Amino acid sequence: MPLTNEQVRRLARLSRLAMTDAAIDTTRTRLDGILALIARMQAVDTSGIAPMSHPQELATRLRTDEVTESDQRTAFQAIAPQAEAGLYLVPKVIE
Amino acid sequence: MTAAPFIDAPVSALRRALDDKKISSVELVTLFLDRIAALDTSINAFITVDRDGALAAARAADARIAAGTAGPLTGIPLGHKDVFCTEGMLTTCGSKMLANFVSPYDAHVVSLLKAAGAVSLGKTNMDEFAMGSSTESSHFGPTRNPWASDHVPGGSSGGSAAAVAARLAPIATGTDTGGSVRQPASFCGITGIKPTYGLVSRYGLIAYASSLDQGGAFGASAEDCALLLSAMTGFDRRDSTSLERPVEDYAAALHAPLADAAKPLAGLTIGLPKEFFAAGMSDEIRAATAAALDQYRKLGAVTREISLPNANLAIPAYYVIAPAEASSNLSRFDGVRYGHRAATYADLDDMYCKSRSEGFGAEVQRRILVGTYVLSHGYYDAYYLQAQKLRRLIAEDFRRAFTECDLIAGPTSPVTAWALGAMRDDPVQMYLADIYTTPVNLAGLPGISHPAGFDAAGLPIGLQLIGNYFAESRLLTATHHFQQATDWHLRQPALLTDAQK
Numbered sequence: 001m002p003l004t005n006e007q008v009r010r011l012a013r014l015s016r017l018a019m020t021d022a023a024i025d026t027t028r029t030r031l032d033g034i035l036a037l038i039a040r041m042q043a044v045d046t047s048g049i050a051p052m053s054h055p056q057e058l059a060t061r062l063r064t065d066e067v068t069e070s071d072q073r074t075a076f077q078a079i080a081p082q083a084e085a086g087l088y089l090v091p092k093v094i095e
Numbered sequence: 096m097t098a099a100p101f102i103d104a105p106v107s108a109l110r111r112a113l114d115d116k117k118i119s120s121v122e123l124v125t126l127f128l129d130r131i132a133a134l135d136t137s138i139n140a141f142i143t144v145d146r147d148g149a150l151a152a153a154r155a156a157d158a159r160i161a162a163g164t165a166g167p168l169t170g171i172p173l174g175h176k177d178v179f180c181t182e183g184m185l186t187t188c189g190s191k192m193l194a195n196f197v198s199p200y201d202a203h204v205v206s207l208l209k210a211a212g213a214v215s216l217g218k219t220n221m222d223e224f225a226m227g228s229s230t231e232s233s234h235f236g237p238t239r240n241p242w243a244s245d246h247v248p249g250g251s252s253g254g255s256a257a258a259v260a261a262r263l264a265p266i267a268t269g270t271d272t273g274g275s276v277r278q279p280a281s282f283c284g285i286t287g288i289k290p291t292y293g294l295v296s297r298y299g300l301i302a303y304a305s306s307l308d309q310g311g312a313f314g315a316s317a318e319d320c321a322l323l324l325s326a327m328t329g330f331d332r333r334d335s336t337s338l339e340r341p342v343e344d345y346a347a348a349l350h351a352p353l354a355d356a357a358k359p360l361a362g363l364t365i366g367l368p369k370e371f372f373a374a375g376m377s378d379e380i381r382a383a384t385a386a387a388l389d390q391y392r393k394l395g396a397v398t399r400e401i402s403l404p405n406a407n408l409a410i411p412a413y414y415v416i417a418p419a420e421a422s423s424n425l426s427r428f429d430g431v432r433y434g435h436r437a438a439t440y441a442d443l444d445d446m447y448c449k450s451r452s453e454g455f456g457a458e459v460q461r462r463i464l465v466g467t468y469v470l471s472h473g474y475y476d477a478y479y480l481q482a483q484k485l486r487r488l489i490a491e492d493f494r495r496a497f498t499e500c501d502l503i504a505g506p507t508s509p510v511t512a513w514a515l516g517a518m519r520d521d522p523v524q525m526y527l528a529d530i531y532t533t534p535v536n537l538a539g540l541p542g543i544s545h546p547a548g549f550d551a552a553g554l555p556i557g558l559q560l561i562g563n564y565f566a567e568s569r570l571l572t573a574t575h576h577f578q579q580a581t582d583w584h585l586r587q588p589a590l591l592t593d594a595q596k
Contacts, residue, residue, distance in 0.1 A: 008464075015422065015467045016429070016444075017460055018452040027464070033523045034465055038411040041481050044488075051483030052490060054306045054336070055292040055539020061335060075199040081436035088431050091443045 002032045101126055102262050103587070106171055106319045107346075109265060113160055113170045120153040120160065120170030124214050127172045131216065131263045139238045140248075140258040142177050143185045144217040152214040159212055167322050167346065169212030174258045174267035177218035178225055179205050179310075180299035188301045189221040189233035189251075192434045192454030202299025203331045204268060204310050211326045216264055220254030223456045224425065225275055225303045227251050228525050229518065232458045237515055241588040242284060242554055246512040249279030252313070256283040259313045260588065266323045267313045272303050273413050274507075274532025276311035277544035281507035281557025284546045286574060286584060287313045288320045291564050292539035293338035296331035304420035305336075307413075307536045316584050317545065317574035321345035324567065340565070348568045349575045358395030359576040363569075365391055365560075366401035366500030371531055376509040383548030383556040384506050387577070391504070394576050401499055403492040408485045409534035414526055415469050415482035416537070421459075422466025428454060461522065490538040497563040502573060505531055507544040507557035535561050543570040546583035555583075 008028045012019035019027065077083040082090075101112065101123060112118045128146050135141055149172065156170035180186045180198035182205075187193045201209065208215070222232045230238040230253025238253045240246040241261040248257040252269030256279035259267050269276040271289035280287025288311055295310035302308060312323040325345045331337045353359050367388070372381075388398055430436035430450030437449035452460065469478035496503060510528055518525040535542040540561055547558035562570045578584050 011464045011467050011471075014471065015460075015463045016426075016447040016451050017455070017463065018445075018448040027461070030461055030522060031464060031468070033521075034414065034461070034526075035468070037523050037526060038415050038465075038469075038478065038482075041408060041411045041415070041485060042477065044405075044408060044481075044485060046481060046484035046488070049484040049487055051480055052487035053483055055490070055537075056336065056338065058293075058336060061332075063332065072199060076432070079197060079199065079433045081430055081434075090431055091440065091446055093443050 003028050003035070102130060105316060106168070106265055106314065106322050109171055110167060114165065120156040120214060121150060123170065124149050124153040124172050124216070127216055127264060134261060135263060137239065137244060138241060138257055138261055138263070139236055140219055140254045140261065140263055141174065141217045142187055142189070142220050142235050142254065145184055145215060148184065149214050149216050152209070156212045156214060166211050168208065168326050170214060171266070172214045172216050172264055173208065173323070174216050174219045174255055174264040175205060176221055176252050176255050176267070176269045178221060178270050178301050179268060180301065181205050181215070181218065185218065186301070187218070187235070188225070189223040189235060190454065190456065190459070191234045192428050194234060194435070196433055198299070200299060203296035203333065204327050205299065207329065208326055213326065219252070219258055219267060222251035222253070223459050224301070224421070225251040225270055225272055226421065226458050226462050228274065228278055228528055229513070230254060230279070231515065231519065232456055234456060239515070240282060240512045240554070243512065243552065246514055246554065247282065249282030249512060251275040253279045255313050256280055256285060256287065259283070259285045259315060262587070265314070266319050268323070268327065269311045269313055270300060271309055271311045271536065272307045273417060273536050274529050276313065277507050277532050277542055277557070277559055278529070280313060280544040281559070282512040282555065284555030284583070284586060285313055285315055286317055286320050286543065286545045287311060288324055288543040288567065288570065289535070289541060290324060290328065290567050291541045293336050294328045294340070294567070296329070296334040296337050298331050298333040302424040304417040305424060306420060307417060309536070316578050317543070317571045318346060318349055320543070321349055321571045343568060345568050345571050349572055355395070360391060360573060361395035363396040363502065363573065364500040365396050365398045366496050366503045367398055368403040368406060368496070368503060368505060369400050370403050370406045371505035375530070376506055377511070377550070379550040380506050380509065380511070380556050384558060387547040387558045388504060390577060390581060391573070394580060396573070398504070399500060401496045401503065403496060403534065405485065405488040405492050406534050409489055409537055410526060410530055412482040412485040412489065412537060413529070413533040414465070415478050416486065418462040418466035419470050419479050420466070422463045422470065425455070425459070425463055430454070458522065486537045489534050493534070493538045493540060502566070502569060503561040505559055507531060507559040511550045511552070511554040511556060531559055540564060541567050541570055543574055545574045545577065546586070548583060
C-alpha cells in the first residue's frame with residue numbers, strides 16, 4: 001500500500017530528519033518503490049521458523065570487571081562541534 | 096630504478112625486492128604517492144592522501160627491514176577504505192556528516208596493519224556510510240572505473256577497488272555488508288574477499304548494519320588478498336562479535352604441496368545454484384562464467400547443480416535488515432559529540448533534525464526512513480521479523496548445499512559496471528543488482544570475487560566463489576590455482592598504461 005505524505009512526514013519526524021514540502025513527493029515515490037520491492041517477502045509462509053538475528057548466534061561474552069580504558073575526555077571533546085569546560089554544549093532544553 | 100616493475104609487481108615480489116634492498120620502502124611508497132598524484136585527479140579513488148604519514152611509516156619500515164624484523168607486509172603500501180577510523184587523520188565515511196571528523200583512535204584493522212609495518216597511503220572513496228553499489232553517493236564525488244572513466248567502479252568500496260585496479264596501491268582494505276568488496280572487485284577486474292562474519296574485528300569500523308558488516312581485502316590476485324587478509328584477522332575483545340579462533344596464514348596455505356600438479360583442485364566439488372543461472376544475467380556474463388567453470392573442471396574440480404531455493408528472497412530481506420540496523424546505528428549522528436552541526440537552529444530538536452538532514456545525503460536518508468518504517472509499531476512483525484525468518488531460511492539453504500559441495504560458484508553480479516548516473520533515479524534497480532552477493536552476508540559466509548573475463552565493451556566480469564564458514568583458505572586456494580592457469584587477473588586498464596608512458 002503506497003505511503004501518504006502524512007506517513008512520510010511522521011517517518012521523517014521519528015528519524016529526526018527535516019523534510020521540506022518540496023522533497024516530500026520525491027521521497028514518497030522512492031520509498032514506495034523500495035517498499036514494493038521488500039513486500040515480496042510477504043508471500044512466503046514462515047510460520048514455525050525462528051527469526052535469525054545474527055550469523056553466529058553467539059552468547060554475549062563476559063569479561064572480568066576491571067578497568068581497561070583510560071580517561072580520554074579531552075581527545076573526544078576536541079572533535080565536538082561545541083564543548084566547554086569538559087561539557088558538550090547544546091541548546092537549552094529546560095527553562 | 097624504473098617505476099613499472101614495482102608498480103605492477105605482486106606483493107610477494109615487492110617483499111623480495113625490499114628484503115634484497117633492490118628498493119627501499121621510502122622509494123616504493125614514493126612511487127605510489129607520485130602515481131596517485133599523477134592519476135587520481137581523473138579517478139578519484141582517494142579522499143585523503145597522507146604523504147607525510149606514509150613516508151614516516153616507510154622510514155620506520157626500512158629500519159625494521161634493516162634490523163631483520165620485517166614481516167610479510169612491512170614496507171608494503173596500502174589504502175584503507177575511509178570507513179575505518181584512523182587516529183589523527185580524516186575519517187569521512189564518504190559523508191558530509193563526517194567531512195571534518197578526525198578519529199581519536201585507530202580501528203583494530205588499522206592498528207593490526209600498522210603493527211605489521213604496512214604503510215597506509217591514505218583513505219579511499221566509498222558510497223556514503225557504505226550504502227550503495229556504485230560509489231556515486233560519496234560526498235566527495237564519484238570514483239571512476241579505471242577501465243572506462245564514464246563508468247562506476249562498483250561500491251560501496253569503489254575507491255579501494257579502483258585504487259588497486261589502477262595500481263595506485265598494491266592492496267587495499269574494504270568492507271562488505273551486502274557485496275561491497277566482491278562487487279567492486281568484479282567491476283574493476285581485481286580480486287576481493289569477504290571473510291566469515293566475525294573473523295575481522297569491527298572495532299573502529301563505522302557501523303552500517305552491524306550483523307552484516309565485515310572487513311575484507313582487495314588485491315590483484317588471490318595471493319595478494321591472502322597476505323592482506325592474514326594480517327587483518329584475529330580475536331579482538333573490543334568487538335563483541337569477534338570470534339576466538341587461531342589466526343591462519345592464508346598465503347602459506349596457497350603453496351601447500353599437491354598430489355597432482357596438473358589437477359591441483361582434484362577432490363573439490365563446486366556447487367552451481369540453479370537459481371543463480373536462471374534468467375537475469377547478461378549473455379556475456381553467462382559465457383564468461385561457463386568458461387571459468389570449464390577452467391575449474393580442467394584443474395580437477397567437479398561441478399554439480401545445487402539449489403538455493405530461497406536465494407531470491409535475499410534482496411527483500413537484506414533491504415529490510417540493513418536499513419533497520421542502519422537507522423539505529425546512524426541515530427548516533429546528532430550534531431552533539433562529533434560530526435556536522437547545523438549553523439542555525441531554533442532548539443535542540445531542530446538542531447538534531449537540521450544537522451542530520453544537512454549532513455546525510457539522499458540515499459542515507461532513504462535507508463534511515465525505510466529502517467524507521469520497518470521497525471515502527473504495527474510493521475515490525477510484517478517486515479523486520481519476517482526478514483529475520485527469511486534470513487534463517489537462506490542460511491539453511493546454504494547449510495544444506497554445503498553437504499553436497501565444497502564451494503559454490505556463480506557470477507558476482509548480473510551486470511558489468513554501469514555508466515555513471517545510469518541508476519541515479521532508480522535505487523530499486525541498483526538494489527536488484529546485489530542479487531548474488533547479499534545471500535552470503537545474510538548467512539555470514541565467506542565469499543571471493545575474481546576476474547573471469549571481459550564484456551564486449553571491455554569491462555571486467557567477476558566470478559564469485561562462496562565457501563562454508565571459515566573456508567577462506569579453500570576460497571583463496573581455488574582462486575590461486577585458477578589464476579596460475581589464467582591471465583584475466585594480470586590484464587590492466589589500457590588507459591592507464593598509456594598515461595604511464
